[in-house]
Amino acid sequence: MRSTLQQRLLPLLVPGLILATWFAVTSGDDFTAQVLVPPAAVLDSFNELLASGELADHLRASLSRLLLGFGIGSGLGLGFGILLARSALVNAFAGPFFQAVRQVPSIAFLPMLILLLGVDEGFKLAIVAKAAFFPVALATHDAVKGISKGWLEVAAIYRLSPLRVLFRLILPATVPPVLTGLRLGLTRAWIVLVAAELMAAENGIGQMMEMGRQMFRIDTVMVGVALTGLIGFALDQGVRLAERRLVRWKAV
Amino acid sequence: MNAIIDPRSVQADSAPAVGGLAIRHVHKGFDIDGRKLSVLEDVSLTIAPGQFVSIVGASGCGKSTLLRLIAGLERQDSGDILLNEVPVAGPGLDRGLIFQDHRLFPWLTVEQNVLLALSNSDEAATDKRARVASLLTLVGLDGFAQAFPHQLSGGMAQRAAIARALAPQPQVLLLDEPLGALDALTRLRLQSELQRIWLAQRSTMIMVTHDVDEALFLGDVIVVMQPGRIARILHVPSTHPRDRADPALAPLKAEILSLLHAG
Amino acid sequence: MSLIAEFPPTSFVYADRIEDHDPPPAWLVALVKRARGLVLPLLLAAAWHWASSIDASMAYAFVPLDQVWERLLQLLSTGELAINAGSSLGRALTGLALGGLSGILLGSLMAGFPLVERLFGPLLQAFRQVPPLGWLPLVGLWLGSGEEAKQLLVAVAAFHPLLLNSYEGFAQAEKKHLEVGRVLMLSRWRSFRFILLPTALPSILTGVGQALAFAWISTIGVELLFGTGAGLGSLMHTAQMAGDMGVVLLCVISIGLMGYGLNLILSLVRARLLRWRVTG
Numbered sequence: 001m002r003s004t005l006q007q008r009l010l011p012l013l014v015p016g017l018i019l020a021t022w023f024a025v026t027s028g029d030d031f032t033a034q035v036l037v038p039p040a041a042v043l044d045s046f047n048e049l050l051a052s053g054e055l056a057d058h059l060r061a062s063l064s065r066l067l068l069g070f071g072i073g074s075g076l077g078l079g080f081g082i083l084l085a086r087s088a089l090v091n092a093f094a095g096p097f098f099q100a101v102r103q104v105p106s107i108a109f110l111p112m113l114i115l116l117l118g119v120d121e122g123f124k125l126a127i128v129a130k131a132a133f134f135p136v137a138l139a140t141h142d143a144v145k146g147i148s149k150g151w152l153e154v155a156a157i158y159r160l161s162p163l164r165v166l167f168r169l170i171l172p173a174t175v176p177p178v179l180t181g182l183r184l185g186l187t188r189a190w191i192v193l194v195a196a197e198l199m200a201a202e203n204g205i206g207q208m209m210e211m212g213r214q215m216f217r218i219d220t221v222m223v224g225v226a227l228t229g230l231i232g233f234a235l236d237q238g239v240r241l242a243e244r245r246l247v248r249w250k251a252v
Numbered sequence: 253m254n255a256i257i258d259p260r261s262v263q264a265d266s267a268p269a270v271g272g273l274a275i276r277h278v279h280k281g282f283d284i285d286g287r288k289l290s291v292l293e294d295v296s297l298t299i300a301p302g303q304f305v306s307i308v309g310a311s312g313c314g315k316s317t318l319l320r321l322i323a324g325l326e327r328q329d330s331g332d333i334l335l336n337e338v339p340v341a342g343p344g345l346d347r348g349l350i351f352q353d354h355r356l357f358p359w360l361t362v363e364q365n366v367l368l369a370l371s372n373s374d375e376a377a378t379d380k381r382a383r384v385a386s387l388l389t390l391v392g393l394d395g396f397a398q399a400f401p402h403q404l405s406g407g408m409a410q411r412a413a414i415a416r417a418l419a420p421q422p423q424v425l426l427l428d429e430p431l432g433a434l435d436a437l438t439r440l441r442l443q444s445e446l447q448r449i450w451l452a453q454r455s456t457m458i459m460v461t462h463d464v465d466e467a468l469f470l471g472d473v474i475v476v477m478q479p480g481r482i483a484r485i486l487h488v489p490s491t492h493p494r495d496r497a498d499p500a501l502a503p504l505k506a507e508i509l510s511l512l513h514a515g
Numbered sequence: 516m517s518l519i520a521e522f523p524p525t526s527f528v529y530a531d532r533i534e535d536h537d538p539p540p541a542w543l544v545a546l547v548k549r550a551r552g553l554v555l556p557l558l559l560a561a562a563w564h565w566a567s568s569i570d571a572s573m574a575y576a577f578v579p580l581d582q583v584w585e586r587l588l589q590l591l592s593t594g595e596l597a598i599n600a601g602s603s604l605g606r607a608l609t610g611l612a613l614g615g616l617s618g619i620l621l622g623s624l625m626a627g628f629p630l631v632e633r634l635f636g637p638l639l640q641a642f643r644q645v646p647p648l649g650w651l652p653l654v655g656l657w658l659g660s661g662e663e664a665k666q667l668l669v670a671v672a673a674f675h676p677l678l679l680n681s682y683e684g685f686a687q688a689e690k691k692h693l694e695v696g697r698v699l700m701l702s703r704w705r706s707f708r709f710i711l712l713p714t715a716l717p718s719i720l721t722g723v724g725q726a727l728a729f730a731w732i733s734t735i736g737v738e739l740l741f742g743t744g745a746g747l748g749s750l751m752h753t754a755q756m757a758g759d760m761g762v763v764l765l766c767v768i769s770i771g772l773m774g775y776g777l778n779l780i781l782s783l784v785r786a787r788l789l790r791w792r793v794t795g
């Protein structure tokens with residue numbers, strides 16, 4: 001009994017120590033508020049941002065950019081991935097260029113897109129869409145390519161109707177890898193959106209942190225960092241949940 | 253040390269005085285979800301130095317457990333296991349173990365795999381390599397020293413595993429269904445090779461097998477196990493090298509089979 | 516390579532009759548097939564060039580290609596491209612080494628000692644959720660926008676993939692292999708060197724690949740966002756401020772090529788180290 005309690009509490013030890021040190025260090029006045037503020041100040045700042053509705057505005061801005069850009073990018077990625085896998089012509093003409101552009105990290109396109117589209121919403125949507133497009137297109141391509149010929153032959157032997165083949169074979173075979181691609185795309189889209197907002201934005205979590213940095217508001221920045229992590233985590237877990245529900249037949 | 257390896261330099265009847273085993277009243281059980289599962293109950297067995305012992309028995313009756321106890325990988329709950337009158341405490345180079353799956357390290361070449369077994373010896377590196385080379389010759393793997401395990405057939409991999417187990421010159425070699433995963437033809441060939449190696453080495457060998465013919469072809473003594481206990485110990489009157497069609501083996505085979513069906 | 520192997524015998528028998536419509540040689544067919552991949556980029560380049568010729572405001576965004584070429588020659592002759600590329604490369608590799616090695620160390624400790632895993636696992640898991648560049652404002656406040664800040668951020672980016680992959684690699688060491696080590700009486704060091712490390716190596720190398728990608732992305736990201744010092748990201752930042760699309764374009768291409776090159780080197784190393792695998 002006692003040992004299981006110890007086991008339970010063990011993971012809390014290090015975070016607890018860090019928190020205690022943080023308390024201890026900030027309770028004296030060795031530190032200026034520009035370097036570290038007490039945990040309570042961060043919490044206060046969070047409550048303040050929440051009460052004023054400021055936080056909600058930033059969140060809304062970031063998440064709507066993310067969802068819209070991701071929707072566009074992943075939709076195009078799905079379509080392009082299928083084309084790339086099914087059409088030899090598309091593969092011959094667009095494949096090499098696709099592979100080449102894929103080598104460039106999304107973040108490197110930020111300055112180019114700013115010069116082309118300006119610093120308004122356009123470039124943020126474009127970069128988010130770009131970040132989502134490639135992993136989704138790639139996963140879709142691989143998934144469609146990966147449908148085993150053997151299974152299709154089995155379907156032919158049993159004379160399954162095309163609809164059966166679609167629902168019983170093609171979708172179950174392709175959905176899991178495509179979902180993985182979508183998850184990767186969503187994560188990358190979020191990472192690059194934060195970067196884009198740090199660079200140039202009127203609102204959004206990234207802009208909130210960047211303002212905090214410029215005004216030496218460490219509490220705001222810390223709230224931002226925590227939220228960035230939390231949102232990334234929630235997005236990832238959300239897609240994983242969908243994966244688990246849709247792909248129950250697969251051994252985990 | 254090629255005396256160990258070259259069959260001609262060892263007289264077939266000059267059995268070494270080391271490698272005798274005494275197993276006395278050994279009990280062993282495992283905890284499964286808090287419940288005690290008794291696997292060996294009061295097992296006693298005496299094995300003379302240089303003997304070839306075959307162990308047969310139904311699946312799950314505790315054969316592997318017995319070998320793992322002798323190897324020192326597990327510890328008995330009670331009773332004694334003595335090698336040369338000294339209690340066994342943990343693994344040791346005086347006992348070698350060959351598993352059913354060859355368990356070669358896939359990231360090492362055949363030569364490196366065997367060399368690793370010599371890492372406790374303080375011979376010069378060139379001597380070690382020479383010894384590995386003659387061991388590979390003994391098991392018929394000349395020219396495969398630099399191959400990786402995945403480039404070998406199942407039979408070749410099992411031979412490499414035999415070479416690795418022989419490398420530290422164990423007094424007792426424990427073989428847990430060493431040929432179980434092989435096809436029938438390779439199996440027959442390797443049985444003859446095992447016999448040749450045993451005649452060359454004259455170390456004590458204890459082999460678990462599911463194949464009664466194999467047990468009879470190789471063993472001086474056949475131990476028939478039923479779940480948790482030794483049902484009978486049979487002595488094979490025929491000498492080595494042995495003829496598979498030796499008529500003296502037929503009644504023994506019938507007896508073993510009836511014991512196995514009864515268990 | 517013999518000619519006979521390349522041509523079916525019939526082309527010898529009827530050689531003089533079919534001479535004028537001989538099938539094109541295989542290499543030419545392959546070349547033409549490959550060249551189809553160039554059509555799209557060339558079309559895009561042409562469209563770009565055409566856009567630049569519409570009017571001055573378009574030429575600002577879509578720089579004429581000859582101007583891009585001039586910029587390239589200029590960057591090469593002043594050594595600017597080499598200096599900035601070298602600086603980025605050094606930063607990425609240093610970050611990979613610092614962050615990666617600590618990741619491997621901690622990952623192996625966590626796999627080997629459940630206590631370490633229980634103490635640090637949940638905390639690291641929580642930290643991992645923040646995207647590497649999400650730390651930038653905080654690190655910027657603490658360390659400024661100099662080299663330490665950049666290096667730390669790149670190291671953090673490389674840390675997590677290697678922590679995770681080396682943990683998984685070491686944790687999957689198989690009992691059956693460790694048992695052989697016990698039977699052969701291998702010392703602790705030898706068990707580590709010959710059993711644990713090789714078992715974990717494929718996973719660790721996968722981690723190195725991921726960490727390399729993360730380190731490269733983060734290097735460009737921190738340079739771009741801080742905009743200080745040397746580096747392709749900083750060069751791009753300055754060019755963007757100056758509205759110099761030519762240099763921005765060249766930076767993008769260099770970043771892609773370098774990332775590709777790094778990956779290629781790694782895959783060669785990987786193939787060499789894992790040649791014992793069936794697939795390798």
Ligand SMILES: Nc1ncnc2c1ncn2[C@@H]1O[C@H](COP(=O)(O)OP(=O)(O)OP(=O)(O)O)[C@@H](O)[C@H]1O
Nearest residue numbers: 282283284291309310311312313314315316317318
């Ligand atoms: N480490 C273990 N933990 C729990 N139970 C075990 C363990 N090892 C063996 N057992 C149990 O002990 C019994 C005997 O196992 P053992 O492997 O010795 O059988 P065996 O005679 O070698 O069988 P087979 O011919 O199938 O190899 C089995 O019921 C097995 O489930």
Ligand SMILES: [Mg+2]
Nearest residue numbers: 315316317428
């Ligand atoms: Mg067994």
